Amino acid sequence: MNRRTKIAAVAAALLITAGAAGSATASGDGRGAHREAAALTGTAKLYRPAGDDITFSFDAHLAAKDNRNPEAATGTFRFSHYKGDWGGYAVAKVDCLATGGKVAVVTGRIIETDVKEFEGARVGVSVNDLGKHDRLGYSWLTQAPEQGDVPKCQTAPPFEKVKAGTGDFDVLPWLLEYPTE
Template sequence: MNRRTKIAALAAALTISAGAAGSAVASGDGRGGSREAAALTGTAKLFRPAPAADDITFTFDAHLAQKDRKDPQAATGTFRFSHYTEDGSYGGYAVAKVDCLVTAGKVAVVTGVIHDTDLQELRNKRVGVTVHDLGKHDRLGYSWVGRENALEVPPCLSSAPFEQVKAGTGDFKVLPWQLPYN
């Protein structure tokens, strides 16, 4: 076999192998099972223009299993948020158990009931957060904007992603949900 034929055969074999591997990953989890139906993961700090130096952080680990793809309220996981002022005069954190996750494209809405917090008025309240995964320019919104005394919302509900994340901190990843119509 001449050199050109060998190179062409090798290139064709590599192309076929790469296509097969890509198909396997797209249709499964890379280990022979199917991928999750939806997910939201990552951590970011919110941007605050000077002179504000508040440390506001959101972390997500929310998942919807493929077997539950028709029921976003079967989602599992947690999300955490904290807000502390630079001078230490205000601060607190909350951890919520996920009770709904809906994603579409690069946008996710997650709700959960707060089970761990150092702010007792938040305990057992349902809150919602929306994330827009824009690479290095992620955005975030939350259900309690302007209504700190009325935190609780229904499952799967939050606001538009009106907040910017601090440069260099956004690593949110949204796995889009594909609604099964049958």
């Protein structure tokens, strides 16, 4: 292949790549036009100097078609708290997910647990995705399960520190589309 043909081929490849990048950026966030409306994924342990093993994991999603209905979110989240022979876990089915920037609020109904007080309760968790310094909050600190259900998409702010090196939360910001007229 002669030099002129090589230059033309490289230029064409660069133009195609630039065009693809331009259309991905045009969707608003650089993730492409077919992204979901919002998401919260990842796992982390909470910081506890006394040695408690507290873990939260999320797999919560709001489909693009449900962009205006955070109560259509799907997925689960799991949390556990163990110290020595004491502890328990719970799994919740997501019933609401709202995100803004790097902050997410998710609520769900407990579908599996070994803690009697959590059976069937709705609980909420908040996450602030700060890279290596993520934070997390949960409803049962401010409202015990026996007080009744936490309202959908409501919980305490992210007041807890995530243990260094364990946080990998990823919050996909909710991009609401507003009518132009």
